[in-house]
Structure formats: C-alpha cells, structure tokens
Amino acid sequence: MVAVAIADQEQVLHEPQSFISRYIWSQDHKVIAIQYAITAIAVGLVALVLSWLIRLQIGFPNAFDFIDPASYYQFVTMHGMIMVIYLLTALLLGGFGNYLIPLMIGARDMVFPYMNMLSYWVYLLAVLVLMASFFVPGGPTGAGWTLYPPQAILQGTPGATWGIILMLLSLVIFIVAFTMGGLNYVTTVLQARTRGMTLMRMPLSVWGLFVATILGLLAFPALLVSGVMMLLDQVIGTSFFMPAIVDMGEQSTYSGGSPILFQHLFWFFGHPEVYIVALPAFGIVSDILSTHARKNIFGYRMMIWAIVIIGGMSFIVWAHHMYVSGMNPYFGFFFATTTLIIAVPTAIKVYNWVLTLWQGNIRLTVPMLFAIGFIFTFVNGGLTGLFLGNVTVDLPLSDTYFVVAHFHMVMGVSPILVIFAAIYHWYPKITGRMLDDTMGKIHFWTTFLGTYAIYFPMHYLGFLGVPRRYFAFGVTGFIPESAQMLNATITIAALFVGVFQFLFLFNLVWSLFKGKQAGSNPWEATTLEWQTPQTPPAHGNWGPELPEVHRWAYDYSVPGAPRDFIPQTVPFSETPFQIDTEHES
C-alpha cells in the first residue's frame, strides 16, 4: 500500500497584509469562526429578548400593552427560527466547525479559504434580511417557526406578505451560505488530514461536526425547495401548497395544492436539523468529558458508529412530527418504529458518557460542570421523546406544553449547555486568557437550575392539556386556575436565566483583557489544537512543519506515564511503558 501523506499539498497560503484583510475580509478559518460566533450570539440575543416577551404575556396576561396577539405570534415565530437556524446551526457548524476542524486534524486552513470567507458574508446577509423583516409593513411572519401553509401566506396571519417573503428569502440565502461552508468542512476532513491522522484517530468533535455537515448538505435542499415553492405560491400565485380555500369570506384564487407536501418537505429537513445541532454537541461534549475526567472516552469506536447510524437514521424518522396531520396511519406505525430505534444508538452514547466519568479523576472545572449538566438535561429531554415518539401517546400530548418542554430540553438547552462548555473550554486557546472561574460557576448554576425551573413544570402543564402557542387561554374546564401561577413562576425563572446570560457576555469581554494568562495547554489536553506553537494559533496554525499524529486523542491517565496525558503528537517510541495495541496485529 502506498500511503500518500497530504495536507502540505497545493495550499498556497494567502498572507494577510492589513487590518482589513486580517480581521474583516479574512480568509483565516479562525477569524471566520469568530465572525460566525459573534454574529450568531448577537442574533441569539434578539431571540432571547423575544423569549422574554413571550413569557411576559403568558405569565402576566395583558399586563403589557405592547404585546398584542399579532406581535405575540411574531415573537414566537422569530424566536424559534432564530434559535434553531441562525444561532445553533451557525454557531456550532460555522463557529466551532470552522475553528476546530483544521486545528484538530492538523491542517493549515480549510481547503478553500476564499469560499469559506464568502460563506460568512452570505450568512451575514441572511441575518440582515431576516432582521429587516422586523421593519417592513406588517412586521415579521407570525406563522410559527414551522411556517405551515396555508395559514403562513393567507391574510390574517401576521406578516403574511413582506414578513414571510423576507423569512423565506433569508432561509434560501442561509442555505447558500451553509453549502459553501459545509462543502469546505467535509472536503477538509476527507482530504486534508495531517500525517498519522487516520479517520479512526480523529477526536469525536470532528466526527460530530463532519457527520452533521453531511446531514446539512443533504437536508437543507428540502428546505430550499419548500422555501422556493412557498415563495412562488405567495409572490406569483402558484398553488403548490395551497388548496382551494375560503379566505376572509372570499374564495381565494388558489386551488388543488397540497399543504401536507410542505410538511413532508419541511420535516425531511427539520428532523435531520435536530441532529445537525445535536451531533456536533455530542462530539464536543465527549472530548470535554474525557479531558476533564482525565480518562479515555469509553467506547470510542462505538461512539463513532453511533454518530454515523444516528446521522443515517435521521433521514427516515421525519414524519413523527406529523402524527396529527392526517397522513396514512401506516406511516405513523413505520415512523414510530424508526423513531424508537434511533433511540438505541443515542442511549449508547449516554451510557458511554457516564462510563467515561466512572472512576475518572474528575476535575470540576466550569466546562466540565456544563458538560455534566448536559448529560442530565439530555437524558431528561430524551426520555420525554419516548412518549412523543409513540403515536397513541403523542396524540393527546401533541401541541401542548409537553412538546415545548421536550424540544427545549433536548435540542434547546442541551446543545446550548455544550456550547457554553465549549466556549469555556476553548476560550483560552482562542484568546490566550482564561475565562473568570467565579463568574463561570455562577453562570453555570443559574443557567442549569434556572432552565429546569423553566422547563420541568411545563411537562405538567402539558399533561393538563395546556395548548402551546396560545396568546391567552381563556376559561376552560380542564386548565385549573393554579396553572396561571405556574406560568408566572416560569416567566420569573426565564427572566432570571436570561439576565445571567449577560454575566456570561460580560465575562467574555472582561476576561479578554483581565483574564489569567492561559499558556498553551491549560487543561492538559491531548488533541492537536492544544499543541500549536503559538497561543492563539498564528496564521497557518503550525509554523513551518505540520504536526505528525501517532496515537488517538484519548491517552489520559496511561499507567506508567509520568504525566496523566500524552498528546497525539508524541510517538510510541517515547512511551516505552505503553503497548502500541493499535498496531500490534
């Protein structure tokens, strides 16, 4: 066999000359990552404020004049869409994907840096178009983040003209941006690994990001197509999704379209999207747990196969979002089965995380706290998924607060906790300084306990049958008055959790100037990004010589070793106490 070592091939490094080419129109993956992250966090703050406004109305109905039913639905819609697409997807793949992939696999940059730069600027355009919808006549769309037709484009729905058009345009632009970035991430992982970095030695972070990006490249087309078709329905009056319908007392000009087609297309994107967010989080949290427990990740190969199987299966579970849509009941049977099967590899991952902690030399650092918090939250959110995955149990729970609690726990709070863990973990590499520990711990406990105060009671509200997305509940036979007290409590908890996120932002800025000097490897980690010659890594990452990888990423607490970690760059010849099991056979 001829092993062709690569990575030094053909890459002509552009040298940044001025401030502008270094920090603004930069082609350096690290700068692009930070641009992505800052934009995503900024737009995420908008979504955070929107969630406050939603909660204010639910907790204290009609106490605030500026929240009317129309604006309430607009807040709900924009909160959901921003959080899922423009914050989570962009921050995990655009932010962490860009920063970590080249550093962790030992490349100098992404394979096509110019396209990578374009990806960010097109993403920014998508964000600006989305934000513009707050200022157009009629305001942003209030169709709910799923944008179901026919109501999304009929009069009477808030923002049914300009709002929905800008939303769909922004999504199409986002997909173009994601494709340019995503092609880069996948090609970089496949083609530009450094010498010795086999696929089965890659850190799980890279595996998670890699598989999630492939999911994105195959799932976003469905959203693009449904977006284009709904735009045509709205702008030039085609009837892809629009049946003959009476609108405001008049027969509309639409006829013969299929609203359920949109649901299928949307969820063919929408379900993989859950894993586009979750898989990078799975990967990153595996690395953080292993590093801070000073133990190798339990079942490394199993973890990889679990990621790959979850990724593949995520394409055949989508219609579990549509049990109440009126589709053929046999579909429900099929999709309930696949949904429960996909829980198996997911559960394997959870067991492996717990077994990684088992008898580890756990260091309760701030990133570790967030990582352990993630395991708790993910298990809670995942278990309620078993309820919702079964057709018969789902029917009464559909469109209640039980669903809200489930998806906020499993794909809202869980990935956010991992993102916090990751920021606390990699901030020292990105800036050269540590984030403040005390502020970090306050941030963790308020966020972790606070989100439980918010979402745990919602399960109960869901069982009572409190419907989600309602502006006001009126008087019903099944919602007791005490539910209102619970809602007020949740609102107060949500306001608190929100406020403490600003402490985190303050920490980010304060530590940039006043934080402790981090050194090159403050967590004593094994992966390549901690072995760079400079911290923060210089342009081109590695100096004149690319690193050479000799082992997997999880050699922690190796018996007989002088220190409790052995970086991936250390050859086996320097560790005579260790048996090279990988190459024995």
Added chain:
Amino acid sequence: MSEMIHTGSALSMPDGMEGFVTDWSADKQAFNVPWGKAMMWIFLLSDTFIFTCFLTSYMSVRMSTTVPWPDTSEVFALTLFGNHIPLILIAIMTFILISSSGTMAMAVNFGYRRDRNKTALLMFATALFGASFVGLQAFEWTKLIMEEGVRPWGNPMGAAQFGACFFMITGFHGLHVTAGVIYLSIVAFKVKRGDYEEKGNYEIVEIAGLYWHFVDLVWVFIFAFFYLW
C-alpha cells in the same frame, strides 16, 4: 516511505472488507483526487437532493390533484413543414444537450493531453450547445405562454400545477445550464489564455465537465418524468 512506517499506515494491511476500511480511513486523502474535484462531487450530491425534492414534489402534486393533467405530448407538439410532431422541440433540445456532453468529454480528453487549443475550442462548442439549449427553452416558454396560455397559476388545459411545476423545474434547470455556460466560457477562456500552463494540469476542465454532465443527467430525468409521463 521510511518516515511513514512508525505512523502505522504503511504496516501490514488486512485483507477483504477490513482492508478496505483501513485503507479508506488511513492518514491520506480519502479520495485520491484534487480537492476541487472532491468538493464538486459533494456539491453535486447535495444538488441531486435539490432536484430530487423538486421532482418528488411535482409527482406528489400531480398525483394528488383532482383536475386532469394536460397531455404533455400534445402541449409540447410542434407543426414542422406541415407535419404535426409530438414532443419534437423537446427531442431536439435533448439531442443538443446530450451532444454537448460529447464535446465536453472530448474537451476533458484533450485537457489530459494538455492540448490548449483543442480543449478551449471544444469547451466553447459545449458552451455554445448549452446556450442554444437555453435559447430553445426561451422559445418553448414563449410559445407556451403566448400561444397556449399557460401561466404558473393556471392554464386552459387542466390542473393549475402543470404550469407551476413546468416553469419551476425547467426554470431551475435552465438556471443551472446558464450558470454552466458562463462557467465553461470562463474556464475555456482561461485555458486559451494559458492560465493553467504554469500549474501543469487542466483539472479545472474536468471539474467543470463533472458539473456539465450532471446538468445533462438531470435533464434526462426531467425529460422522463415531466414530458414522457
């Protein structure tokens, strides 16, 4: 290779499936092709999903509509020299596009031989075929809109979704062809100017060729599912 031995990859290779996996996951490029070509393949995979979604959606609305679907062989018939021939325009367009794939393949062949002039010439020919395809499509659209009265929101022959699907799918494909014509022209121009002589290879010609063949292949599916069904 001596410096590679201790990294493990050049050690004993297992046979069969295990060997395949070990080889593929080794510390080398997963695909032994230039980066640009690997990226184009992945992009085309993603693009395949876009066209699949378009075509599946079209089939879905066609099957669920209660109004009869217009007879495509009649709608797309032309009277040439006094003969009424069904689908003749589409047949000509398909022939042109398939021929352009032939000239593209020849361009790639001459690219391997680094024959600057012939490569550029054949690429220009391909782009010209592509441009005439788009031209005929413009003629087809005009005829349908002006003479048959087909609109995206309705038509006199049957289901409103006929026009909607037709303009959307052929329009999206036409955009791909147009982009391809521009892309091929630029690459052909740079080949002719000698931009790739320094680098010593014409891999970009092959990458552009991949895209072009893909656009042709998609047309075959559109032809089969939209016009022939």
